[in-house]
Amino acid sequence: MSGSVTDERSDADCPACGQRGLRVFFGEDSVPQNSCLLLDDPATAAGFPRGRLEIAFCHGCGFVTNTAFQPGSAEYSQRYEETQGFSGRFMAFAQELARRWVADYNLGNRTCLEIGCGKGEFLIEMVKAGAGNCIGIDPGVHPERIEDPEADQIEWIIDFYDERYTHIDADVVICRHTLEHIPNVYEFMSGIRRAVGDRPETVVLFELPNVARILHEVAFWDIYYEHCSYFSLGSLARLFRRTGFEVVELSREYDDQYLLIAAHPSPITPGAGEPLVAEDDMDELRQGVDNYRSGYQKLTDEWRDRLNALRADGGKAVIWGSGSKGVSFISNLDITDEVVAAVDINPHKWGKFMVGSNHEIVAPAALTEIKPDLVVAMNPIYLKEIQADLDALGVDAELVGL
Ligand SMILES: [Zn+2]
Structure with a gap:
């Protein structure tokens, strides 16, 4: 079921x-509630539970x-496979970020807590960069898959972070690509502020997607059920100031796709310090919402027409990237056979099926058999490494990014 733009007032706070009074500007009636779960057969994938999007500003x-998000409906477990750690481009970014954070915030030998550590790659990089003992909490972590010697310095907790873990005494609290999955963001940040307590030297470092770019580029594939919360700088x-933090650094990274924030606990609420220049973005966001509303139909029509025309000519298209962006791309276009498979470089996903659309997830090597005419990369930042993979396999297809 494809989405549609709207302009309605919600009574939600x-x-x-x-x-009180959010503006709902985009809706989609039936979207998969998860996009990174590994499903063993097409029937389970096609019949996966669905929810609604009511995206509001x-x-x-x-x-x-998403005002229609139902807390607890998305599953995060050990069959959740979100890692981008198999991408050289992504890991180079993570390594550089770990080095930068350790140097800029003097984190050598400091104790790091990572909330939502995923598969643990980033804490490994923090230890390599000089951090001390680390604790990683995530319901989807697989300690048995982590072979790096740095893991000896890391304690893994297979669970959600909540008030039960506020006793953990860390010098650094890291949270990457997690806050966007949490509906009650004020409560979550207030909980972290209480856990940090009266330790003003604690550093809090977050990374998450940048909604300003999504709105500006009409990146409809970046809006999906698992992400119920979307932020700009x-x-x-x-939110950080309102929950008692002093913001010390803000930046956009990874071709403007991600936001970074660094903060310290403040003795007062709202947090001390004057707003930074980069925070002055309300006009840009209002324009972004209007831009998304006016561009959505045209962009989805263009993609649908292009894929339909290729199929009508006897051609084959695959998507590269079977995670959230891929699930959302297919769901928004409401297509099936127009895409013959989803390629992924994560071997844990091969032979499984994409949630919602039941496309099979294949290894890049399968493209020598499929012989696609068009490869659509779900994230243009990986175009260079995808082209190198296609060249190495001798696959002669047109490669385009979203
Ligand atoms: Zn608000």
């Missing part, structure tokens, strides 16, 4: 600032949220 703080900094 903003989960970030509490203001807060005029008070710039926060974007401004809305993120405003």
